[in-house]
Amino acid sequence: MGADRVGGVRRPVRAVVYAACGIVLLAGCASMPDRGDLRDVESTPRQDSQLQVFAMPPREDASPAEIVQGFLEALTSDDPQYATARQYLTGDASGDWRPERSTTVLAGGPDIQVDRVTERDSTDNYAFTLTGSKVARVDGEQSYTPMGGHYSQPVHLTRDKKSGQWRIDVLPQGVVMGQSDFQRNYMSVNKYYFASNTWADAAPSATAVADPVFVRRRVDAMTQVVRSLLSGPTKWLEPSVSSSFPAGTALRRGVTSLVPDDQNRLTVPLNEKASGVGREKCREMATQLLFTLQNLTPTVDAVTLQGADGSTLCSFESGRAETVATRGSVKRPDYLYFVDDKQRLVRIADTGTASGAEPVPGALGEGVQKLQSAAVSWDERTAAGVGSDGGSLFVSSLVAGSALDAPVLQSQSQGKAEDDRLTAPSWDARGDLWVADRDPARPRLWVLEQGGGEPLEVKVPGLKGRVDAVRVAADGVRIALVVKADNNSKSLLIGRIERDEKAGERPVVSVLGLRSAAPELEDVTAMSWAGDSRLVVAGREQGGVQTMRYVQVDGSTPEGPPPAALTGVQSIAAAEDDRLPLVASSSEDGIVRLPSGAQWQKVTKDGMAPVYPG
Incomplete structure (x- = not known):
């Protein structure tokens, strides 16, 4: 935990550890590494991910504040069953405590505030309150949920009548620790199931x-x-x-x-x-x-x-x-696609340059229908494009000579603004096409089975605002939505796609379980899937700072550096295969890409709406 708060004053707590000839000596009460030289152990900085940390038991005649601090330090150790942490508890409290129930993550770690002496005329009871600012909670299923608000939980100590030692007899269930300790102690891993x-x-x-x-x-x-x-x-x-x-x-x-x-x-x-x-x-x-x-x-x-x-x-x-x-992350696309200055859909090899751009085969590459955005199916055999006025959605085969059929969907918006019409479309790996109509009078989300037929309106219960951008995951199970609220702020939500299929009837498609994937951003301007459970997002932080970052579908921040900063981001394209460069459309530089370990590089000034398949 690195610090406590006694009487409202923060006081750093350090443990000095010395190891020689297999004997470990401890001055103070905290966590200690299992190898290394004489050093301080603090919870605030990130530590070497390979350094294993073990807890130290309470010292003889430790004060109540030391007992609480030592217990909190023990929670951040690599003790598999929290055996040492339990030594800070009474027998009954240890039997009732369930550390696996949850992990509460606080911004700066829990502060320890003196609450009161439970019995003024007694020296056998003492109480503290653990406080802090909540960041997230990992539940018993090991699932992460971002949180906010104030954390406040009581901790009560009693003096053992036989030994005279202070021990904790009342404590919150689960584990509590600071954000830096959480990042050191925990890692995110994808489990896999079948759609x-x-x-x-x-x-x-x-x-x-x-x-x-x-x-x-x-x-x-x-x-x-x-x-x-x-x-x-x-x-x-x-x-x-x-x-x-x-x-x-x-x-x-x-x-x-x-x-x-x-x-x-x-x-x-x-x-x-x-x-x-x-x-x-x-x-x-x-x-x-x-x-x-x-x-x-x-x-x-x-x-x-x-x-x-x-x-x-x-x-x-x-x-x-x-x-x-x-898995969507396994297939490597053949091309990067974008709309050129003639408003045609063109493509370049995923490692090529703009000089090698060529119109896609078929009607959408011929320029007969001018486009403002497009999407290419995962097998790269079909493309969908939104017309330049934002009102019509076209689907065409990527085969030379293919004709342009009538629009498969048209916006019902009567407004003049293009931003009040259709969003850029998105394909899932099953060949279903998704798009939102931003009609202010009646905004709706649509899906077209195999990219055609009668569009199905998607139910989104609990949605507050209208869908302003849509990207469905390759698995066809999860969907990312940028939702514009009444105050014009835009947030990134992740939903779960469910289909209720009845014999002889078309399925009822719903997006349920909406949850925030970028709670720290108050105005999301662009996003794209960038892996099986990761997205790349551009937006504005609370306070007005423009940023680009990776986020997990559960709202956590993945390990690794964020993308290099880029101003004026209008759209982002990321491949499920993370070996391919991130591509973006910037109001200042046109289409740019970010190879691994490099800075943004210009692809072409004359282009917009870059996309990988999906």
């Missing part, structure tokens, strides 16, 4: 959907992630995905840790719930594991699933997982 709400006849194979969770970074993260995968998807995602692991599947009793062998194969012993699964089902289970584990570490090349009796259910290599399910 269950796409139109079946459009699905040649299963689609993998990322479900991000946070696990403790250095507390056997691999085993944590496998247990989390087996327990099923988070409640937010559960209605739209399925798992191939039978209900109740868990690690075999007695299995406490999973470690790959020297051939990079991980053996996963399962309980009796997995017994009797067929070979095809086992391959699906193995695919979920491989996608999940490779998101954690690239060193796992294969998995072997075992039944409760130790028999092999199946073995599967990572190279074969793509034959079972697809």
